[in-house]
Amino acid sequence: MILADSPVGPLGADAENGAITRLVWGRSGTLTKGALFDQACAEMAAYFAGTLTEFTLPLAPEVSDFQRIFGAALCDIPYGETRTYGDLAKLLDRPAQAIGQACGANPIAILIPCHRVLGANGLGGYSGAGGIEAKVALLRLEGAAGLLI
Template structure:
């Protein structure tokens, strides 16, 4: 399975592809590096995301999972960047339980691209996160999106410079 690692503000990430689609994104540097056009594009889109230039990924995805997990992961992709939904919100939407949503969310094989970090606990509490350094990584990703989302839509004053 071809994979490509890239350095990001939250550490090394490794993207894996199979049959022309992204199937996994893992923390850490992958042992076997095989650059393909799809993996190069995925790495470029991830870099744009971390640079605040992209909030939506345009990549073919084929995460392996049960039909229920697939439904949950599809619902995650519908959460706009810079916004969050609670496990309860998704449970009501998918007519399931918050616990089942949490389990499917935690098994997401393509985090960030399938934005499981946008799901929070009741009352807006950050909740857990299985990637990177846990909840602190989740806070970083949400912060990137909130700043990036604003940067994408706020007009720039030609008389000012950006840091």
């Protein structure tokens, strides 16, 4: 079963030990029933309805130590706001290229909001299904579309 039929397409999730490990685009994942599934469905529906600005789902992505720190920095970017790759590079004392690579390796896009990271002179990339169009849709949903003009 899918978690959400969203503006960026159907979304599912994989989970282990009571936490989401990966967001799955275009199909269901291993998380198909139970309390975590119900919570994920409710939070995703509220997010896409514009009434949820911060997820409380337990997350356990299988990532490196740096990606875990990077993910926390992404979650600190408020709903409807953005940062640049350079901003995060400065904050985490890493090259901007490492920030871009970490964004691309984020297995829980949307829940860990890499769509809120932009290039200094443009949108940058987006690894979720739908690419840049999905990133734009998520930024519009959050009211950050003014940044795209």
